[in-house]
Amino acid sequence: MPLDTIYVVRHGFRSAWSVDHTTGAYTSTVRSPTGIPADPPLTSYGKRQATEMAAHLATLEPAIDAVYSTPAPSSHSAVPASAVIRPEHGISEWFGSAPFEHPRPAEGQVLKGMFPAYSLEYESARRPSTKGETVAELYARVGEVVEAVVRRSEAEGHRSIVLCTHAAVVIALGRVLTGRVPESPDVRDFQAYTCGLSTYTRKNPTTGDSEYVQPKTRVVSLFST
Incomplete structure (x- = not known):
């Protein structure tokens, strides 16, 4: 059965974090539940957004068959309560290239303790470099x-899935899924609102044919908005 629909969701509004680009030290305004500064908690507004999004996702047609989420706990609250969370590191936060190492997600056992639906069996398709990525490398990661x-x-015979992720990856997914990758990454095309929902439907769901485009990096062109 071809995969007809991909829903893309960004996490709710969260507390801020910052990085000293000379030392690579990360800090956050509010203590993270995982102890990782780049993993700040949702604000009260963000929690309300996530609750509403989780309820909305449970009503979608076609219904969601599987949930793939960044390991960051800020995205897990937007997942319907009945769903199993498949932690996909390949849709983790994007950090730019740097001479220092960026924070890594919390260990699976820690996240399982916070979110019982978090799967410890799922194996990620890809993990980003701890030294960050260029925009081209982000596209390549998302495409893979x-x-x-x-x-x-x-x-697995799934008709529709949801990907829960971060702003830069929301935009990269839109470009990769449709094959509409602009020459400049600064082009304003796909939106990434907090707890925003984007829906991508397959161009030819009856055959499931895969189309590819290859500008400067290989990207998948399977879906249209």
């Missing part, structure tokens, strides 16, 4: 994950 997730979804 899309291919892997589509392949897995079709093997």
Whole structure:
């Protein structure tokens, strides 16, 4: 069965964090529940957003067959309560290239303790470099994950899935899924509102044909908005 629909969701509004680009030290205004400064908690407003989004996702048609989420706990609250969270590191936060190491997600056992629906069995398709990525490398990472997730979804007979992620990855997913990758990454095309929902439907759901485009990096062109 071809995968017809991919829903893309960004996490709710969260507390701020910052990084000293000379030392690589991360700090946050509010203590993170995981102890990782780049993993700040949702604000009260963000929690309300996430609750509303989780309820809305449970009503979608076609219904969601599987949930893939960044390991960051800020995204897990937007997942319907009945869903199993498949932690996909390939849709983790984007950090720019740097001479220092960026924070890594919390260990699976820690996140499982916070969110019982967090799967410890799922194996990620890709993990980003701890030294960050260029924009081209972000596209390549997202493209590889899309291919892997589509392949897995079709093997499991899934018709629709949701990807819960971060702002830069929301935009990259839109560009990769549609094949509309601008020459400049600064082009304003796909929106990434907090707890925003984007829906992508397959161009040819009857055949499941895969189309590819290859500007400066290979990206998947399977879906249209």
